[in-house]
Each structure stands twice: as structure tokens, then as C-alpha cells.
Amino acid sequence: MEKNDPASRVQDLRQFGEFGGVNPSITDSSTYTFLEADTMVDTFHGESQGCFLYSRHWNPSNKYLADAMAALDETEGGWITASGMAAITCAILELCKCGDHIVTSVTTYGGTFAFLQNYLPKFNIDVSFVNIADLESVEKAILPNTRLVYTESLTNPLLQVSDIAALSEVCKKNDVKLIVDNTFTPMIISPAKLGADIVVYSMTKFINGKNDCVAGAICSTNDFINDLSDVNTGTAMLLGPVLDPIRSSSILKNLHTLHVRMKQHSRNAMYIAEKMEGMGLKVIYPGLKSHPQHELMKKMMHPDFGYGGMLALDLNDHETSNQVMQAMQDKDIGYLAVSLGYFKTLFSCSGSSTSSEVPEEIQREIGLSEGLTRMSIGLDNDIGRTWDKMLSCLKETNVV
Numbered sequence: 212m213e214k215n216d217p218a219s220r221v222q223d224l225r226q227f228g229e230f231g232g233v234n235p236s237i238t239d240s241s242t243y244t245f246l247e248a249d250t251m252v253d254t255f256h257g258e259s260q261g262c263f264l265y266s267r268h269w270n271p272s273n274k275y276l277a278d279a280m281a282a283l284d285e286t287e288g289g290w291i292t293a294s295g296m297a298a299i300t301c302a303i304l305e306l307c308k309c310g311d312h313i314v315t316s317v318t319t320y321g322g323t324f325a326f327l328q329n330y331l332p333k334f335n336i337d338v339s340f341v342n343i344a345d346l347e348s349v350e351k352a353i354l355p356n357t358r359l360v361y362t363e364s365l366t367n368p369l370l371q372v373s374d375i376a377a378l379s380e381v382c383k384k385n386d387v388k389l390i391v392d393n394t395f396t397p398m399i400i401s402p403a404k405l406g407a408d409i410v411v412y413s414m415t416k417f418i419n420g421k422n423d424c425v426a427g428a429i430c431s432t433n434d435f436i437n438d439l440s441d442v443n444t445g446t447a448m449l450l451g452p453v454l455d456p457i458r459s460s461s462i463l464k465n466l467h468t469l470h471v472r473m474k475q476h477s478r479n480a481m482y483i484a485e486k487m488e489g490m491g492l493k494v495i496y497p498g499l500k501s502h503p504q505h506e507l508m509k510k511m512m513h514p515d516f517g518y519g520g521m522l523a524l525d526l527n528d529h530e531t532s533n534q535v536m537q538a539m540q541d542k543d544i545g546y547l548a549v550s551l552g553y554f555k556t557l558f559s560c561s562g563s564s565t566s567s568e569v570p571e572e573i574q575r576e577i578g579l580s581e582g583l584t585r586m587s588i589g590l591d592n593d594i595g596r597t598w599d600k601m602l603s604c605l606k607e608t609n610v611v
């Protein structure tokens with residue numbers, strides 16, 4: 212049987228350059244000549260296939276990356292944006308109008324939470340925040356004017372697993388769309404295959420993996436991508452968060468090593484999580500049997516790529532978290548920085564950084580302790596050596 216996994220689909224892309232270069236040529240142009248005047252008119256009317264008009268609409272370099280992202284998630288089409296937030300906000304605004312309603316997981320990326328909570332009310336769009344693991348409360352929250360359900364495959368920062376297939380069933384039954392942010396688990400989870408209508412990514416993280424730029428992507432049906440990019444009505448076309456083609460060509464090259472990197476991130480994170488659990492520490496990692504949705508994750512994932520590079524260690528209070536992170540940075544384990552999916556380990560205290568948009572009482576309610584320390588485990592060759600250093604940091608700060 213032919214192997215059909217995300218890495219093989221990306222590997223099978225045939226995208227070579229204009230002059231046969233092994234990498235697609237970079238199209239360094241904002242506008243395009245039309246050899247015949249009639250073609251320009253047709254292109255404006257969306258009736259001319261394969262013609263490029265203006266780079267806010269489509270650029271060939273962005274098209275290569277969009278096609279590669281569509282291959283990754285096995286969707287009909289893809290769209291590239293200048294940030295993950297641009298992908299998220301364009302997808303939501305394309306679906307919603309004034310008076311609509313959204314149901315979302317209460318644990319999401321802080322910027323997403325802030326957009327849903329603080330920004331959408333300007334447009335009279337109501338949002339209900341629910342525990343996404345409680346399917347009954349999701350279904351109960353759906354109203355006649357609900358347009359979409361929003362979640363993350365693996366939620367930030369509590370690493371709750373969304374049951375995408377079950378959510379999709381609820382959405383289909385109620386005729387609402389399901390948007391899934393798959394930033395934490397590219398290759399590991401294929402949300403569209405499980406029933407998500409729209410998959411959004413911050414490519415800033417694992418997909419690019421170099422922390423040298425900010426970028427995003429949307430994977431969905433051709434109809435949705437056409438709607439987004441419609442010259443007269445498309446949210447992406449009209450709000451204009453387009454990625455520079457030089458950047459998109461560098462991300463495309465990094466996408467081709469994603470499978471190797473995800474395996475190593477997962478292997479290393481599993482090792483650290485098991486060691487931490489063995490010491491009796493409160494660690495959240497979906498690869499551990501103690502994770503409440505370990506079996507669900509196992510059922511949903513492509514086993515080749517592991518359980519991902521993200522883990523959360525609950526150090527109870529903010530002060531202890533700061534001391535441990537400071538010690539880890541001093542021992543060159545990694546950097547005290549927000550963001551994730553980097554080749555070096557990154558750590559931050561979620562409540563006071565990437566989730567600070569979430570009000571404190573909600574943080575406590577969802578189980579986000581003030582000492583919750585999120586770690587994006589790096590590509591370390593000798594993870595045992597890293598653990599030895601980490602252990603000495605935990606001892607020195609009296610955590611163990």
C-alpha cells in the first residue's frame with residue numbers, strides 16, 4: 212500500500228524552479244505583465260486560470276508554499292499570511308458578520324483569546340467560551356446564529372487534546388464550521404482529515420522552526436480559499452496581510468525538514484516528561500499515560516511523529532518558575548523566551564506572558580496555575596545531558 216502520511220505528501224511535491232533549480236524560483240515582483248489586454252479583464256473577473264495579477268492577491272512563491280501546506284494537511288487548497296494571527300483573524304472574519312456568534316475553547320493562544328474577547332465585540336459578534344473537552348457544553352453553547360466552533364488541536368498552554376472528529380460531528384449536525392489551530396502539532400495531527408473545515412497555523416513556530424520570521428497559513432477547500440482571496444469581497448485580499456515572497460521561499464525549504472525535526476522534538480520532550488513525572492513533578496505532556504486524553508491523542512495522531520515538543524511543568528508559584536527558568540538559562544539549557552518550535556529549548560511562564568491576555572480568575576478556573584511553565588523542547592542531540600542540567604536547576608531551586 213502506498214504510504215499516505217503528511218511527510219510523504221510533502222516529499223512528493225514536484226516544485227522546481229523556472230530554470231530547473233531544485234528550489235522554486237522566487238518571484239520578486241508585486242505586479243505582473245499581461246501579454247494581452249483581454250486577459251487582464253478576465254483575471255479581474257476571476258475567469259483566468261493560472262494568471263497572476265498583483266502580489267497581495269497571489270504571488271507564485273506564496274503559491275508554492277500554499278500548495279505545500281495543502282499537501283501537508285491533504286486539503287484542496289492553502290493560503291499564506293504574514294502571521295499566524297492574520298490566518299486566524301482572516302478565517303474568522305471571512306465566516307462571520309455582525310450579529311453572528313462563535314463558540315470557542317476557553318484555552319487558546321493569548322492573542323486569539325484577546326481577539327475573540329476584546330476585538331470582535333466591536334462588530335457585535337458574540338463569543339461563548341467553553342471547555343472544549345466537554346462536548347455536551349460545546350453543543351449546548353451552539354445558538355441559531357452560531358457560525359463556527361474554534362479550537363486548537365493541542366491547546367495552549369494546558370495541552371488539552373481536542374477531539375476533532377467528535378467536534379466535527381457536532382458542527383455538521385448544527386451546520387456550523389469547525390476551525391482548528393494546529394500550530395503545536397503539524398504532521399502529528401491532520402485536522403482536516405478528522406473533519407475540520409478550516410485549519411490555521413502560525414508557521415512562526417514548528418513549521419519554519421528557525422524563529423527568524425513571523426508567518427501563517429490557512430488550509431481548507433478551494434471554495435473557502437477563493438472566498439478569502441476574492442478581489443471584491445475576500446477578507447485576506449481586502450485586509451491584505453500578505454507574506455513577503457522571499458520569506459515564504461525560505462519557509463518552504465524549512466518545511467521539507469519538518470518531519471525530521473518533529474520526531475526529534477517529540478523524542479526529547481517524551482524523555483524529559485518521563486523524567487519529570489518520575490521525580491513526582493506535576494508535568495503535562497500528552498505522551499504520558501497520566502495525561503487525561505492520552506488515549507484520544509494516540510487515536511488521532513500519526514504515530515511516526517510522536518506527541519510533540521511542548522510540555523508544561525506546574526511549579527505552583529510565579530517566583531519558583533522564574534528561579535527555575537533563570538537557572539536553566541544560566542546553564543545554557545535554552546532561552547527564557549516566548550514562542551516555540553525552535554531548535555533550542557524555549558521556556559516561559561504562561562500566566563504572566565503568552566496567556567496574560569486571559570484574566571487571572573479565568574486562568575485559575577481553567578487550571579492555569581501562576582507557576583505553569585511552558586517548555587518547547589529543542590532538538591538536543593543528547594537529551595540525557597540536558598536532563599542532568601535541568602535536574603541540577605530543580606535541585607538548586609529546592610523544587611526537588
Ligand SMILES: *Cc1c(COP(=O)(O)O)cnc(C)c1O
Binds near residue numbers: 413
Ligand atoms: C504563536 C501562535 C499564534 C499566533 O501566531 P503569530 O505567528 O505569532 O501571529 C496562534 N496560535 C498559536 C497556537 C500560537 O502558538
